[in-house]
Amino acid sequence: MPDKIFADQRLADVYDYFDSSERPDLDPYLKLAEDFNVQTVIDLGCGTGNLACKLAARGKEVIGVDPAAASLHAAKRKTYADMVKWVNGTIAELPDDVKTDLITVTGNAAQVFLTDEEWLSTLRKCRSHLVRGGRLVFEVRNPEKEAWKSWQRESSSDVIDVPEKGKIETWSELLDVQYPLVSFRNTFVFHSDGTVITSESTLRFRSKTEVIDSLSEAHLIVEDVRDAPDRPGLEFVFIARNPD
Known part of the structure; x- marks a missing residue:
């Protein structure tokens, strides 16, 4: 079950007002989508749809996935929301034949997977939806x-x-x-x-080494680990590639 901050409609409707309207944390993801020349994106844990709609505005084919119906209801009111396919659930709800160039997990949503089993299962499911050479990009806080x-x-x-x-x-x-x-x-x-x-x-706070090991176990190749440009030294941004 999603936390009330995302699942309560009254909170979901005002969520964006408590975040930076510019959302500088999303800029690196937009740039990576252009750098990698991707056409399709799955925004996992898309919340109120800020990144999904920004990607759609750039002509990307986007699927926004989130377990909180209230957050998706807020997302669907945004500009370009009609160009996004919204899925209420987890990545497990996506049909097996859905393939994408890029999967994004922003806002430290990767830390909601509390057990190693749940995290590894999610990584493996992400890999199964990536085309050969497709990438998974996500951020986590540096526990140190x-x-x-x-x-x-x-x-x-x-x-x-x-x-x-x-x-x-x-x-x-x-x-x-x-x-x-x-x-x-x-x-x-x-x-x-x-x-x-x-x-x-x-x-769940995982060290850099733990995350790298989990990606390796899911048969994803770590291409890079970067600083979050708007929060240098505080977070890691992982870029992992599907070799299959």
């Missing part, structure tokens, strides 16, 4: 930077004014660290009616 130490209310509190919805206050709180699993809670307060909605999440 211990990002969770800043997930506290005093450092994460924010209030924004959303059109037609009014002021919304939000903050994050660290709940538990049982490394490599880290749990936290996001709280949203809608000032217009006093509604408070909380969403709890758990992420």
Whole structure:
């Protein structure tokens, strides 16, 4: 089940307002799609569809996949959304004959796979949908930077004014660290009616070596491991290729 922050329609509808409107984290993926001259893309864990719609605007054939129906409902209201095929579910729901040049997993969505079995199964399924030479590109946080130490209310509190919805206050709180699993809670307060909605999440932190080993086990060749340009030193961007 997806976390409430993605699955609750009221939260999904305002999710983009709490992120940078420019989404500089998506620029490297757009550039890679052009550098690799891809025509087809599967955006896995597409959320509210920002990357999928940007790719569609560039003439790519895009499938956006996400288990949260509320997020997809928000995505379908975006410009160019009618040019994207939306799939409510996981990559396991895609027919076996669907092949693509590129699979993207942005926003640290690769960290929602908590067990090694679930992660490896996902990697293998991704490989099965890649054409020969097709690539899987995803990002994860560098666990050595211990990002969770800043997930506290005093450092994460924010209030924004959303059109037609009014002021919304939000903050994050660290709940538990049982490394490599880290749990936290996001709280949203809608000032217009006093509604408070909380969403709890758990992420799996894998080291660079662990990720490389898992890609090798899934028979994907690691072409490169890069810094996230907008967060240098904090995240890894993996580029893996299907040799088959």
